[in-house]
Amino acid sequence: MLWISLAIASLVVVALAVWDQRFRKMAEPALSVLVAVGLISAFVVWWTDDNARPPEPLSPVTANQSFATIAENQVRLENLQFEKSTPASSYVVTGTVHNDSTAFLDYFTLDVTLDDCPSSACRTIGRDDALIIARIPPGHSAPLRTSLVFPAPRTGPPEAPQWTTAIVKIQSSPAGP
The missing domain is CATH 2.60.40.10 (Immunoglobulins)
Structure with a gap:
């Protein structure tokens, strides 16, 4: 639900920026900073989530069983x-x-x-x-x-x-x- 609200708010800001010249001058720098902060936040979340995951076993067949080898x-x-x-x-x-x-x-x-x-x-x-x-x-x-x-x-x-x-x-x- 949060994403839908953010999408609607974004569409309202874009529509106001298209119709009102004064709003556009104020909204462009603010939106640029918000987009940059959002991208940096997404990168930090991706980086920490990827590094926090334990490595997966190579083969699910042999993960919990004794390993059989073939010469x-x-x-x-x-x-x-x-x-x-x-x-x-x-x-x-x-x-x-x-x-x-x-x-x-x-x-x-x-x-x-x-x-x-x-x-x-x-x-x-x-x-x-x-x-x-x-x-x-x-x-x-x-x-x-x-x-x-x-x-x-x-x-x-x-x-x-x-x-x-x-x-x-x-x-x-x-x-x-």
């Missing part, structure tokens, strides 16, 4: 296929993810490095990572499909691409009810 060797990738996509420096990765742990696999980061190895000497084209979101129960598997983008090499597309993959930053939750 990198408990997540397997099989049949990884890298197919060129558009634009020319991007690739679509498909395969299968296996969860060999006793916890639910929520998500992980797939880190991929692309090297060009036409002869014995390899040169690195680039590195990209992809967040793979999957809710895979213990002992199960799921299909994998994601996209990766690498810098376009000045010498053209890789002649003999060699892929190096790693699983990092695994997030899991405990198995059970």
Whole structure:
């Protein structure tokens, strides 16, 4: 109700300032000071309210339960296929993810490095990572499909691409009810 009253009072002040020249000369400086005080007050309230809040837990699933971890060797990738996509420096990765742990696999980061190895000497084209979101129960598997983008090499597309993959930053939750 207070906001409605303030809105009506503001409209009356603006209307009087439009119709009466003497009122306008008096109202403009006063309204400017009131607006400045209001903005400063709003900023102070926002600042103190934002800093007073306790930090929220990262995951509501694991906030009050024991934390289940999955080691990198408990997540397997099989049949990884890298197919060129558009634009020319991007690739679509498909395969299968296996969860060999006793916890639910929520998500992980797939880190991929692309090297060009036409002869014995390899040169690195680039590195990209992809967040793979999957809710895979213990002992199960799921299909994998994601996209990766690498810098376009000045010498053209890789002649003999060699892929190096790693699983990092695994997030899991405990198995059970």
